[in-house]
Amino acid sequence: MNKIxxxxxxxxLLPSSVYERLGINTAQLSLILRYKLIMDDRYPNSFQQxxxxxxxxNISNATFGTMIMAFLMGLIYIVFFITGRDxxxxxxxxxxxxxxxxxxxxxxxxxxxxxxxxxNQIILPAPVNDRTVVTAKLLHIMVHLSRLVIPMCLPSLVMxxxxxxxxxxxxxxxxxxxASVLSIFLINSLYLLVLKFTTPSKFKSFIAWFQIGFxxxxxxxxxxxxxxxxxxxFQQFSITxxxxxxxxxxxxxxxxxxxxxxxxxxxxxxxxxxxxxxTVFSTILVIRWLAPAFNSKLSLISxxxxxxDSGQVAVISRRRKGxxxxxxxxxxxxxxxxxxxxxSWKWTxxxxxxxxxxxPTMGYVAVWMGLTIFRKIGNVATDDPSVQNxxxxxxxxxxxxxxxxxxxxxxxxxxxxRAAWIFFSAPVEKPGPIITGSYKSMLCKFYLPAAIILAxxxxxxxxxxxxxxxxxxxxxxxxxxxxxxxxxxxxxxxSLPSANKVRSGAFxxxxxxxxxxxxxxxxxxxxxxxxxxxxxxFVLSVIANWLLLNQLRETKWAEVxxx
Amino acid sequence: MEAIIRMEHLxxxxxxxxxLRDINLEVYPGQVIGYIGPNGAGKSTTVKILCGLxxxxxxxxxxxxxxxxxDPLSIKRIIGYVPELSDLYEVLTPAEYLELIAGLxxxxxxxxxxxxxxxxxxxGLEGQIHQRMDTFSKGMRQKVLLISGLxxxxxxxxxxxxxxxxxxxxxxxxxxxxxxxAAEGKTIFYCSHMMDVVEKVSDRIxxxxxxxIVADGSFESLKTELGQGSLENIFARLTTQGLHHDAAxxxxxxxxxxxxxRTAEDE
Numbered sequence: 001m002n003k004i005x006x007x008x009x010x011x012x013l014l015p016s017s018v019y020e021r022l023g024i025n026t027a028q029l030s031l032i033l034r035y036k037l038i039m040d041d042r043y044p045n046s047f048q049q050x051x052x053x054x055x056x057x058n059i060s061n062a063t064f065g066t067m068i069m070a071f072l073m074g075l076i077y078i079v080f081f082i083t084g085r086d087x088x089x090x091x092x093x094x095x096x097x098x099x100x101x102x103x104x105x106x107x108x109x110x111x112x113x114x115x116x117x118x119x120n121q122i123i124l125p126a127p128v129n130d131r132t133v134v135t136a137k138l139l140h141i142m143v144h145l146s147r148l149v150i151p152m153c154l155p156s157l158v159m160x161x162x163x164x165x166x167x168x169x170x171x172x173x174x175x176x177x178x179a180s181v182l183s184i185f186l187i188n189s190l191y192l193l194v195l196k197f198t199t200p201s202k203f204k205s206f207i208a209w210f211q212i213g214f215x216x217x218x219x220x221x222x223x224x225x226x227x228x229x230x231x232x233x234f235q236q237f238s239i240t241x242x243x244x245x246x247x248x249x250x251x252x253x254x255x256x257x258x259x260x261x262x263x264x265x266x267x268x269x270x271x272x273x274x275x276x277x278x279t280v281f282s283t284i285l286v287i288r289w290l291a292p293a294f295n296s297k298l299s300l301i302s303x304x305x306x307x308x309d310s311g312q313v314a315v316i317s318r319r320r321k322g323x324x325x326x327x328x329x330x331x332x333x334x335x336x337x338x339x340x341x342x343x344s345w346k347w348t349x350x351x352x353x354x355x356x357x358x359x360p361t362m363g364y365v366a367v368w369m370g371l372t373i374f375r376k377i378g379n380v381a382t383d384d385p386s387v388q389n390x391x392x393x394x395x396x397x398x399x400x401x402x403x404x405x406x407x408x409x410x411x412x413x414x415x416x417x418r419a420a421w422i423f424f425s426a427p428v429e430k431p432g433p434i435i436t437g438s439y440k441s442m443l444c445k446f447y448l449p450a451a452i453i454l455a456x457x458x459x460x461x462x463x464x465x466x467x468x469x470x471x472x473x474x475x476x477x478x479x480x481x482x483x484x485x486x487x488x489x490x491x492x493x494x495s496l497p498s499a500n501k502v503r504s505g506a507f508x509x510x511x512x513x514x515x516x517x518x519x520x521x522x523x524x525x526x527x528x529x530x531x532x533x534x535x536x537x538f539v540l541s542v543i544a545n546w547l548l549l550n551q552l553r554e555t556k557w558a559e560v561x562x563x
Numbered sequence: 564m565e566a567i568i569r570m571e572h573l574x575x576x577x578x579x580x581x582x583l584r585d586i587n588l589e590v591y592p593g594q595v596i597g598y599i600g601p602n603g604a605g606k607s608t609t610v611k612i613l614c615g616l617x618x619x620x621x622x623x624x625x626x627x628x629x630x631x632x633x634d635p636l637s638i639k640r641i642i643g644y645v646p647e648l649s650d651l652y653e654v655l656t657p658a659e660y661l662e663l664i665a666g667l668x669x670x671x672x673x674x675x676x677x678x679x680x681x682x683x684x685x686x687g688l689e690g691q692i693h694q695r696m697d698t699f700s701k702g703m704r705q706k707v708l709l710i711s712g713l714x715x716x717x718x719x720x721x722x723x724x725x726x727x728x729x730x731x732x733x734x735x736x737x738x739x740x741x742x743x744x745a746a747e748g749k750t751i752f753y754c755s756h757m758m759d760v761v762e763k764v765s766d767r768i769x770x771x772x773x774x775x776i777v778a779d780g781s782f783e784s785l786k787t788e789l790g791q792g793s794l795e796n797i798f799a800r801l802t803t804q805g806l807h808h809d810a811a812x813x814x815x816x817x818x819x820x821x822x823x824x825r826t827a828e829d830e
Binding site for chain 1: 616644654
């Protein structure tokens with residue numbers, strides 16, 4: 001266990017007497033948690049391959065990188081303390097943003113930890129009660145989450161300390177902890193609740209759809225809030241003017257902060273009570289009522305050794321030509337590339353893991369697209385079509401790469417990564433075609449549809465004049481993705497372990513790559529009126545794509561990352 | 564006759580741990596080699612080297628005239644490998660998985676598309692051709708893996724515990740298959756812990772212990788050389804150095820040690 005984990009481990013086990021009262025075996029709890037944390041450090045690090053003794057005690061660079069990213073994200077939160085008229089508004093915005101970020105990370109990065117079926121063979125046969133197992137899993141998630149949450153909240157905490165003093169910042173910290181616990185338990189209680197009432201096979205698909213739905217919902221609310229008014233009005237905005245705001249948990253937390261710091265206590269005590277109440281309630285709900293039966297259900301999710309729900313055997317209908325086969329025959333030439341194309345195509349269509357990690361980002365992009373189109377239609381009367389304000393469209397062009405970026409990253413990770421031995425034992429001279437085949441299939445699946453929608457939308461709205469910018473945007477998106485695949489160690493599809501590593505940085509990582517595309521988008525926007533330049537850049541961009549793809553095709557075995 | 568597999572002075576170590584020490588072995592076409600040895604003797608390492616999965620070994624491995632260090636690809640083309648752990652992509656159907664294997668071996672599509680259903684049917688999997696393998700039993704997966712090793716019609720078949728998880732009928736099929744393939748001149752490298760099967764299917768037994776070959780010959784010749792008895796007894800004599808018979812009693816006597824259980828503590 002590294003030092004950071006060790007400190008958090010001790011913190012997590014502080015309320016032992018509470019755990020005991022809830023029927024948890026604390027000795028087993030600390031044991032399970034300790035071993036889970038030890039194992040997190042032992043598994044091959046996806047950033048550094050070397051398993052040298054030197055990193056035994058050190059915190060890996062990846063952990064630090066993630067923490068720095070979280071800190072930078074936290075700096076953005078300071079903005080909330082200068083928007084709006086009053087403290088209640090500041091705090092409501094802060095807690096909304098915080099809960100959103102936390103929920104997104106929980107959903108995209110940590111669901112796999114909760115429903116990790118590797119425990120089945122180890123913990124379930126041992127005499128460990130359900131509450132202990134569930135609590136150990138949740139504490140495990142919390143330890144990982146703390147690494148992100150602490151640096152993320154640090155800037156705001158310092159801000160509160162400077163502006164309002166020590167007591168305020170302590171109260172603020174307390175509420176941040178409460179908010180974290182609340183979101184962890186609420187999201188998990190929903191999972192457990194559903195698991196309690198459905199079959200495991202339905203649960204699998206529920207999770208995927210819930211994640212997408214929730215992500216979309218959160219994102220939509222996030223998108224809509226700042227659009228209530230423009231920035232100048234916004235400075236004078238107070239959340240108290242919006243009556244339905246009292247329904248937002250972030251509003252309760254803001255109210256609780258006011259109570260704790262002695263502001264208007266007569267009218268804020270109930271917010272404090274509400275936050276504490278819901279947090280305690282969700283905790284008890286999970287541990288007391290939902291944890292039992294969780295494990296027995298979990299054991300049914302496992303794929304190993306014959307699914308218990310074998311009544312539902314997945315039969316793949318054998319259409320003579322699926323769309324995947326059709327794409328493969330168009331976009332691939334060599335049989336090897338075609339085989340890899342079809343493999344990635346099918347694998348990503350069926351792997352629950354992959355869907356859990358990629359589909360929520362599809363939700364974000366869909367909402368962004370929807371909102372952009374919606375706003376365009378809404379502005380139909382006011383907009384002068386002769387004034388081509390392409391900023392929203394260009395932003396959309398680049399933002400839609402988010403899904404693809406995520407997909408090309410996740411396609412390489414699988415619980416069944418050991419099955420990748422076939423790539424190594426087969427007479428494959430250069431793994432390049434396997435990598436390009438897999439990459440092309442991700443392009444067909446996650447890039448083509450988006451590109452078509454964007455093209456249709458762009459042409460319909462802006463007319464044929466948009467074509468140069470459309471082409472440049474689409475091509476640049478590809479260059480960014482091709483660079484991501486080409487730079488660094490190349491990876492074969494489904495060949496690297498995933499479930500064994502809590503990839504807590506995945507969500508933030510995607511966000512930062514997005515910042516890079518944002519920069520490219522910004523430059524594109526500055527140049528978008530100069531059609532000749534845009535066309536020239538488009539040609540260069542296409543050449544870059546062609547070169548990158550060729551280089552990728554020439555990948556040698558030595559360049560491939562092995563688990 | 565020219566040997567189809569020739570290993571000379573083969574050494575391999577993982578860090579400080581020497582796994583193979585000076586392995587010398589010649590295998591001829593049509594032979595069924597029973598490659599046996601205790602856990603950790605180096606069987607799987609030999610197999611991985613032979614399949615081109617491990618390249619950092621010392622010594623030379625020549626298969627059908629191709630040098631493993633120079634031209635591993637040509638060797639991979641004529642070898643079929645069935646690994647011990649049934650690691651395969653469960654979300655695919657057998658047909659899809661085997662199509663992937665065929666693609667990796669660059670088998671023409673028309674050959675693959677006729678061969679795959681035939682081979683699956685031979686193992687009684689015709690009803691499951693388009694079913695995802697995540698619902699398959701261990702035996703069914705093993706059958707798919709066996710087919711994946713045979714699909715490209717290799718000259719050499721390397722089987723690592725091929726019978727694990729198979730039902731009795733399938734065991735008969737595999738044993739029959741091994742002798743039929745051997746009769747056709749194919750070479751079979753059979754790794755197993757199941758001595759009775761090795762005794763029956765192989766016409767030459769190679770016993771590995773601590774990275775070196777300690778016995779090599781037909782079962783009959785080993786018996787005359789090392790005394791009567793089953794292969795199990797010969798195996799035990801050559802690999803345990805007398806530690807063996809005490810193990811069971813040591814295990815049982817371990818219970819007598821002061822044993823404090825949680826419940827005992829509570830009471």
